[in-house]
Amino acid sequence: MPDLNFYDMVYQVVRLIPQGRVTSYGAIASYLGTRGSSRMVGYAMQACGNANPPVPAHRVVNRQGLLTAKFHFGGDLMAQLLESEGVKVKDDQVQNFKKVFWDPAIELEL
DNA sequence: CCCGTGACGACAT
């Protein structure tokens, strides 16, 4: 395990996501100061399996609230996990996304 | 060392 990098930063933020809430890759990237590096956030998620404690990557969706990561979770596992936490998911899309959206730049402001 | 790929996002048309 190398030095602390962007990945751990992402993991920290993702771990701060309360149940029943979701956030977007761009929001995290922006919060970290790397607005355009939204892809890196997702890439970090892929390696999150090596993180400890595990990262609730299922709470991270794209800007549209679409479960883009479900493809990587396999099946509807991601949707099931979200619904289990109270997040309504329909057609791989988070319902009331605007309500359940958890923006670190706002929730963690200061 | 160079190239392609990728859990995204913003802007241009």
Next chain:
DNA sequence: TATGTCGCCACGG
């Protein structure tokens, strides 16, 4: 509003 294109940066081959 919808579709297309570019940018962004890390990692694998």
